[in-house]
Amino acid sequence: MSKYDVVMGAVITKPRTSLENKTGSWRTRRPVVDVEKCVNCLLCWIYCPDSAIIRLEDHIAINYDYCKGCGICAEECPRKAITMVEEG
Amino acid sequence: MGRRIGLMGDEAVAYAVKQCDVGLVSAYPITPQTIMVERISEYVANGEIDTEFVCVESEHSALSVCVGASLSGLRVFTATASQGLALMHEVLYAASGLRCPIVMAVANRALSAPLNIHCDHSDMMGSRDCGWVQVFAENVQEAYDWVIQAFKIAEHPDVQLPTVVNLDGFTLTHCMEDVEVLEDEDVKKFLPPRKPIYWVDPKQPMTFGAWAMPNYYYKFKLQQQEAIMRSLRVVKEVGEEFGKLTGRRYDTLYGYGLEDAEVAVLSMGSTSGTIRYTARRLRESDGLKVGALKLWLFRPFPEEDLVSALEKVKVLIVLDRALSPGAVFGPLGSDIASLMVKHGLDFKLLNYTYGLGGDEVTPEMAEKLFKLGLKVAEGAKPPSLTGYVREVV
Numbered sequence: 493m494s495k496y497d498v499v500m501g502a503v504i505t506k507p508r509t510s511l512e513n514k515t516g517s518w519r520t521r522r523p524v525v526d527v528e529k530c531v532n533c534l535l536c537w538i539y540c541p542d543s544a545i546i547r548l549e550d551h552i553a554i555n556y557d558y559c560k561g562c563g564i565c566a567e568e569c570p571r572k573a574i575t576m577v578e579e580g
Numbered sequence: 581m582g583r584r585i586g587l588m589g590d591e592a593v594a595y596a597v598k599q600c601d602v603g604l605v606s607a608y609p610i611t612p613q614t615i616m617v618e619r620i621s622e623y624v625a626n627g628e629i630d631t632e633f634v635c636v637e638s639e640h641s642a643l644s645v646c647v648g649a650s651l652s653g654l655r656v657f658t659a660t661a662s663q664g665l666a667l668m669h670e671v672l673y674a675a676s677g678l679r680c681p682i683v684m685a686v687a688n689r690a691l692s693a694p695l696n697i698h699c700d701h702s703d704m705m706g707s708r709d710c711g712w713v714q715v716f717a718e719n720v721q722e723a724y725d726w727v728i729q730a731f732k733i734a735e736h737p738d739v740q741l742p743t744v745v746n747l748d749g750f751t752l753t754h755c756m757e758d759v760e761v762l763e764d765e766d767v768k769k770f771l772p773p774r775k776p777i778y779w780v781d782p783k784q785p786m787t788f789g790a791w792a793m794p795n796y797y798y799k800f801k802l803q804q805q806e807a808i809m810r811s812l813r814v815v816k817e818v819g820e821e822f823g824k825l826t827g828r829r830y831d832t833l834y835g836y837g838l839e840d841a842e843v844a845v846l847s848m849g850s851t852s853g854t855i856r857y858t859a860r861r862l863r864e865s866d867g868l869k870v871g872a873l874k875l876w877l878f879r880p881f882p883e884e885d886l887v888s889a890l891e892k893v894k895v896l897i898v899l900d901r902a903l904s905p906g907a908v909f910g911p912l913g914s915d916i917a918s919l920m921v922k923h924g925l926d927f928k929l930l931n932y933t934y935g936l937g938g939d940e941v942t943p944e945m946a947e948k949l950f951k952l953g954l955k956v957a958e959g960a961k962p963p964s965l966t967g968y969v970r971e972v973v
Contacts, residue, residue, distance in 0.1 A: 498800055499798045501778065501800075502796075
């Protein structure tokens with residue numbers, strides 16, 4: 493009926509399709525965690541707008557597939573355990 | 581067959597809404613649309629309909645509520661005028677882009693400043709490109725008939741677009757006419773419950789209102805364009821079916837005397853009655869070859885129907901009830917000029933603005949327009965190709 497291969501009204505008919513969009517490629521700076529300083533307080537996990545903080549047993553890690561490099565985690569970390577490093 | 585009752589335009593719209601089994605109405609009152617909202621809220625308060633009526637603080641919110649409700653699969657109605665339509669402006673595009681088959685009545689009214697509550701078409705013309713199907717009613721009967729048809733057009737699986745029914749403020753909204761209304765059962769048969777294609781449902785999660793990157797955005801917009809073009813056929817089919825039911829057949833336009841008219845006047849809304857009345861009088865008493873063309877459907881613009889309707893016309897006077905400041909022609913005049921270029925039509929085009937802020941066109945003015953047209957058909961030079969009717973004739 494339409495010559496355009498898109499869904500009417502830009503409806504996304506399945507949930508969780510945003511996972512296919514790896515927004516990590518947008519990043520110009522990457523957060524690097526010093527696991528020795530991290531006390532697993534999880535403030536970064538609360539603040540991260542992209543849910544790109546991975547919770548581990550003793551410290552956090554960054555999901556670089558989705559982290560856009562905004563730096564909010566580094567800004568909020570009370571232990572200064574996260575440093576922003578230029579990409580590339 | 582239906583019953584005949586006395587209704588004002590606003591009441592007739594509300595009565596049609598009452599019969600269309602609408603799931604939700606959200607609207608903010610504004611002159612001259614107010615009575616529509618009052619009557620619908622009375623129907624709800626009296627338990628005559630089980631429509632959800634959502635009171636809001638502005639037209640922006642009214643249409644936003646309608647978009648949400650429409651996405652949930654409900655049949656939805658709203659109404660506004662003038663400043664209210666202007667305040668809805670950004671949401672108009674969301675409604676069409678999200679393919680919400682909302683029906684809205686617009687009681688056409690001038691825009692400020694200066695403040696004016698009377699009729700012209702500046703409100704609709706200001707939102708002309710919002711992607712809604714747009715029809716104009718000539719009288720109260722047509723306003724009633726178009727609201728019922730509008731739901732059927734909007735909700736058609738090939739269309740799925742919001743539709744606006746325009747009726748002239750005060751001239752139609754506040755004038756009582758003898759209206760033939762359908763029986764509730766007949767409306768139910770004509771307009772079965774809405775069948776949404778996608779709808780918000782927690783059991784089947786979907787995303788509505790996502791963004792589209794440059795490599796996709798144009799595809800959605802062009803797909804929307806395909807849908808509004810398909811609505812041309814749907815408007816005609818629905819008009820024919822409505823005609824079989826009521827004896828009042830609707831189409832994209834209505835011509836009078838065009839089989840041999842040398843001069844025709846094209847108009848929309850209540851003025852079309854004045855023009856056709858004058859054309860008939862001039863034909864019958866003076867044998868003048870004049871005709872009247874009323875445009876019911878403004879968007880999508882019925883190109884093919886206009887080309888055939890104007891086949892024999894030598895002079896066409898296009899009346900615009902909105903000023904397009906600084907433009908070459910008015911909105912309707914520009915469309916006709918485009919049509920002439922695209923289809924190689926060669927009649928003489930005169931495009932006059934009229935009726936701003938309730939300034940009426942009388943039969944005497946219509947007669948002067950026809951007589952000017954006849955002189956131009958004989959080769960005379962018109963005083964101007966554009967201008968305000970009062971100043972031209």
